[in-house]
Structure formats: C-alpha cells, structure tokens
Amino acid sequence: xxRIGKLxxxxxAGVKVTVSEDSFEVEGPKGKLSQKYDPIVTIKVExxxxxxxxKDDSKKARSCHGLxxxxxxxxxxxxxxxxxxxxxxNGVGYRAEVQGNLLVLSLGYSTDFVAGIPEGLTVTADxxxxxxxxxxxxxxxxxxxxxxxxxxxxxxxxGKGIRYEDEIIKRKxxxxxxx
Numbered sequence: 001x002x003r004i005g006k007l008x009x010x011x012x013a014g015v016k017v018t019v020s021e022d023s024f025e026v027e028g029p030k031g032k033l034s035q036k037y038d039p040i041v042t043i044k045v046e047x048x049x050x051x052x053x054x055k056d057d058s059k060k061a062r063s064c065h066g067l068x069x070x071x072x073x074x075x076x077x078x079x080x081x082x083x084x085x086x087x088x089x090n091g092v093g094y095r096a097e098v099q100g101n102l103l104v105l106s107l108g109y110s111t112d113f114v115a116g117i118p119e120g121l122t123v124t125a126d127x128x129x130x131x132x133x134x135x136x137x138x139x140x141x142x143x144x145x146x147x148x149x150x151x152x153x154x155x156x157x158x159g160k161g162i163r164y165e166d167e168i169i170k171r172k173x174x175x176x177x178x179x
Contacts, residue, residue: 005065028079091160
C-alpha cells in the first residue's frame with residue numbers, strides 16, 4: 001500500500017468535492033478546480049474525508065494511487081487557503097514592481113525584464129525587494145516563481161540575484177590579494 005495514497009484527504013468546511021467517472025472537481029471559497037483521473041483508481045467521498053483506493057496491484061495502479069491522492073489534497077488546500085511563494089530580490093539597483101498585469105524587474109542588465117502575470121495568479125512587489133506570488137494551483141504558483149528566479153539566480157560571492165525567501169545561499173570567500 002502506498003504510504004501517501006492510503007492517507008485520507010480531510011475536506012474542510014466550505015469545500016465541496018464532487019467525483020464523476022473520469023474526473024473530480026473541488027469547489028471552495030477561493031475558486032473551483034477540476035482534474036481528470038485514470039479509472040485504475042477509485043475516489044470516494046465519505047463525510048468530511050475523501051479516500052483514494054486502487055483497483056489492483058499493478059505498477060501503474062500503485063504509481064497513480066499516491067499521485068491522485070496528492071493532486072486532490074493540493075486542490076483542497078488551494079481552494080480553501082491558497083498557495084504562496086515569496087521571492088527576495090537582492091542587489092544594488094535591483095528592483096521589482098507590478099504594473100497592471102506585468103511584473104517589471106530591473107536586475108542589473110541594460111534593459112528591464114517584463115514578465116506577464118498568468119491568469120489566476122496574484123503578484124505583489126514591495127519596495128524592500130520582496131515578491132509575493134499567490135494562487136489556488138500549487139503547480140502554477142511554483143512554476144511562475146521558478147521562471148522569475150531563473151532570470152537572475154543568486155550568486156554565492158555577493159549574494160546578488162533572486163532567491164526564495166526560505167532558501168539558504170552558501171556564501172563563498174572571494175579572491176584574496178596575495179603578493
């Protein structure tokens with residue numbers, strides 16, 4: 001039995017999970033999400049819990065068991081509380097600001113980077129260099145945060161660049177003038 005797959009998904013108050021023969025839908029205060037699933041697994045909603053079970057013990061069924069349980073859990077968390085990733089922009093003259101549905105980043109190059117904000121995400125940037133990305137889909141929030149970080153990754157000598165808020169950058173000692 002899958003360690004993750006056998007755990008039931010707790011459904012909080014205000015969230016409704018509906019299951020059809022090939023997809024499940026989660027609706028909550030923040031929005032509505034749906035996902036198709038393979039009929040090799042079965043999803044049952046029992047009171048305030050959803051249980052994912054597999055039909056047989058094949059390799060595909062075992063792999064789908066944990067996958068669909070986690071997808072369902074992420075959807076329940078997303079529509080009830082949402083997901084947030086925070087990025088820190090660090091460096092002299094490095095700035096980030098939101099203009100309408102665009103994120104404008106000044107990262108030490110001759111031109112500014114302009115990144116469009118996808119539908120379903122909320123992005124805020126403050127004067128201290130903190131970018132906050134939030135939304136109801138965990139994969140969309142993480143993917144957009146990774147794309148922004150990739151524009152100028154953190155470097156280990158001066159610590160300049162874009163990093164996650166909880167990321168630790170090992171600092172290196174630069175060259176020393178030896179005569």
